[in-house]
Amino acid sequence: MEDIYFTTITSLRDRIRRGDIKAREVIEKYLGRAQKLNQRLNAFISLNQEGALAQADKIDQMVASGKDPGPLAGVPMAIKDMLCTRGLKTTAASRILYNYVPPYSATVVERLEAAGAITLGKANQDEFAMGSSSENSFFGVVKNPWDENYVPGGSSGGTAAAVAAGMSVAGIGTDTGGSIRQPAHFCGVVGVKPTYGRVSRYGIIAFASSLDQAGPMTRTIKDSAEMMEVICGWDKMDATTAKVQVPKWSTQLSSNLKGIKIGLPKEYYSSAFAPDTQKVIDQALAVVREAGAQIVEVSIPLTEFGVPIYYLVAASEASSNLARYDGVRFGHRADFSKKPAEDLAEFYSRSRGEGFGTEVKRRIMLGTYALSSGYYDAYYRKACQVRRLLRDQFKKVFTECDALLTPVASTPAFKIGERIADPLQMYMNDIYTTSTNLVGIPGLSVPGGMSSEGLPIGVQITAAHFCEEKMLNVGFAIEQALGIWKKVPNGL
Amino acid sequence: MISEAQLKRIAELARLQLTEGELALYPKQFSSILEYFEKIAKIPTEKVEPLVTPTDMVQTLRGDEVKPWEHHNESLANAPERSGNLFKVPPVV
Numbered sequence: 082m083e084d085i086y087f088t089t090i091t092s093l094r095d096r097i098r099r100g101d102i103k104a105r106e107v108i109e110k111y112l113g114r115a116q117k118l119n120q121r122l123n124a125f126i127s128l129n130q131e132g133a134l135a136q137a138d139k140i141d142q143m144v145a146s147g148k149d150p151g152p153l154a155g156v157p158m159a160i161k162d163m164l165c166t167r168g169l170k171t172t173a174a175s176r177i178l179y180n181y182v183p184p185y186s187a188t189v190v191e192r193l194e195a196a197g198a199i200t201l202g203k204a205n206q207d208e209f210a211m212g213s214s215s216e217n218s219f220f221g222v223v224k225n226p227w228d229e230n231y232v233p234g235g236s237s238g239g240t241a242a243a244v245a246a247g248m249s250v251a252g253i254g255t256d257t258g259g260s261i262r263q264p265a266h267f268c269g270v271v272g273v274k275p276t277y278g279r280v281s282r283y284g285i286i287a288f289a290s291s292l293d294q295a296g297p298m299t300r301t302i303k304d305s306a307e308m309m310e311v312i313c314g315w316d317k318m319d320a321t322t323a324k325v326q327v328p329k330w331s332t333q334l335s336s337n338l339k340g341i342k343i344g345l346p347k348e349y350y351s352s353a354f355a356p357d358t359q360k361v362i363d364q365a366l367a368v369v370r371e372a373g374a375q376i377v378e379v380s381i382p383l384t385e386f387g388v389p390i391y392y393l394v395a396a397s398e399a400s401s402n403l404a405r406y407d408g409v410r411f412g413h414r415a416d417f418s419k420k421p422a423e424d425l426a427e428f429y430s431r432s433r434g435e436g437f438g439t440e441v442k443r444r445i446m447l448g449t450y451a452l453s454s455g456y457y458d459a460y461y462r463k464a465c466q467v468r469r470l471l472r473d474q475f476k477k478v479f480t481e482c483d484a485l486l487t488p489v490a491s492t493p494a495f496k497i498g499e500r501i502a503d504p505l506q507m508y509m510n511d512i513y514t515t516s517t518n519l520v521g522i523p524g525l526s527v528p529g530g531m532s533s534e535g536l537p538i539g540v541q542i543t544a545a546h547f548c549e550e551k552m553l554n555v556g557f558a559i560e561q562a563l564g565i566w567k568k569v570p571n572g573l
Numbered sequence: 574m575i576s577e578a579q580l581k582r583i584a585e586l587a588r589l590q591l592t593e594g595e596l597a598l599y600p601k602q603f604s605s606i607l608e609y610f611e612k613i614a615k616i617p618t619e620k621v622e623p624l625v626t627p628t629d630m631v632q633t634l635r636g637d638e639v640k641p642w643e644h645h646n647e648s649l650a651n652a653p654e655r656s657g658n659l660f661k662v663p664p665v666v
Binding site for chain 2: 167168180181182183184185276277278291292317320321323383385386388389390392393400404407408409410411412413414417418421422423424425426427428429430431433434435437439442443445446447449450453459460462463464465466467468469470472504505508518519520521546
């Protein structure tokens with residue numbers, strides 16, 4: 082039998098739809114493998130044992146009775162634990178939500194399940210998606226399947242690791258400043274952050290509402306396109322979703338890049354990348370040239386300010402969004418039986434102080450400071466003003482080219498523990514990914530090569546608002562020419 | 574440098590009790606992070622309207638309609654303490 086573990090959405094759902102293999106058999110095998118490998122990789126916070134099998138049986142019944150089981154029929158999905166799943170524990174990898182069971186599902190989850198996808202489990206991550214290494218989880222550090230001494234990236238590190246290790250066929254991540262693209266790069270999978278407004282945020286635990294966007298993490302570009310067709314589109318439950326038509330991306334992919342102009346922002350290329358990263362970028366550029374694209378140099382002068390603007394905006398929004406965790410209606414509450422609270426402020430402070438981890442507290446504090454009286458104009462307001470100038474520069478650049486090709490990060494995955502002690506250094510890792518969210522454009526990471534240590538290296542492609550098609554085609558051309566996506570980690 | 578008094582004031586505003594370790598760790602970290610953030614001060618932004626959401630969208634409103642919500646038991650099941658259909662909190666002295 083053809084291997085069902087390192088397969089694609091398109092191949093697996095075709096076999097299930099044809100009745101060649103039962104969804105139940107697929108899900109039983111995946112649950113077993115996910116459970117076994119999780120002891121090493123810690124990619125899942127919880128597995129949806131019973132629910133996944135019940136969903137699989139429903140798919141099998143539909144196939145048996147000749148009904149359409151949907152475009153994602155029987156495909157197991159690792160859903161980041163930021164997305165609410167009705168009746169299934171949803172924690173944001175935080176102690177403050179360690180036992181939270183949502184009474185409703187996120188629109189993304191509902192749409193995936195309506196399309197036949199199976200929620201295999203809830204993927205580990207950085208707490209409240211705050212982090213770039215998946216080391217900030219109340220449920221423990223996630224390991225990179227290519228080398229367990231390395232981080233998988235973050236914050237969607239659990240989803241990336243699960244897909245890379247063949248514990249799931251695909252998954253959902255969220256991306257506030259690179260949290261889909263950077264772990265995709267570190268783990269050798271495809272990760273797509275759609276344009277802000279493409280995907281409903283309803284039922285997704287809010288971190289920074291003007292930046293957050295969910296997206297697919299898959300083995301191939303085509304698989305990501307298949308998932309985007311399902312999850313994108315206007316939702317009455319999220320007023321920030323756009324009433325823009327959702328193209329059939331998966332049927333329109335083309336690796337012919339004739340007429341496409343690819344921009345290289347000189348500010349991104351002004352500092353040195355790790356030598357292996359440089360090689361991968363050079364190779365990707367050779368591929369897109371060969372495919373007919375024209376390469377042009379462009380300029381985004383405010384690039385160096387992307388990280389400070391991002392952390393000011395994200396921390397400010399987070400300090401406001403996370404104010405809802407008060408220990409009253411759900412989540413962790415401190416034990417007041419021995420020492421009662423002196424006032425209401427102490428009731429909140431003790432529960433929140435125990436419930437949030439160090440990185441989350443650091444960001445709430447930074448955000449509170451940036452929004453506080455006397456500092457608001459210099460920090461938050463100023464950051465929002467520069468954000469507009471940055472967006473204007475991106476808008477101008479996309480009148481000169483169709484897509485940008487850059488690294489995702491200046492290095493491949495780093496070692497567990499290597500950067501966690503210095504938060505500023507960790508924040509500065511995000512230099513190539515944060516601007517995408519600040520200006521709201523789509524971005525992806527596609528596997529482009531391997532480092533000399535055997536770690537994957539991705540290539541980032543971004544495009545103008547709602548122009549995912551061009552971005553996907555550039556990624557598709559790189560994927561088809563290099564075939565890096567076919568590599569799988571040893572020993573799993 | 575952020576002083577310990579300033580740090581405690583921010584923690585109070587944020588309703589966060591900090592551990593001894595965090596109180597020792599944060600001042601130096603905050604100072605280096607804020608110093609890095611302050612780079613943006615040199616960019617001229619006079620008369621620039623702050624951008625608070627990245628795409629061109631218009632405010633949409635919906636009708637305020639009453640709809641049945643049948644999952645109140647699922648919601649209440651998440652309460653740290655409940656009393657019937659109410660959330661229960663400890664007495665605050």
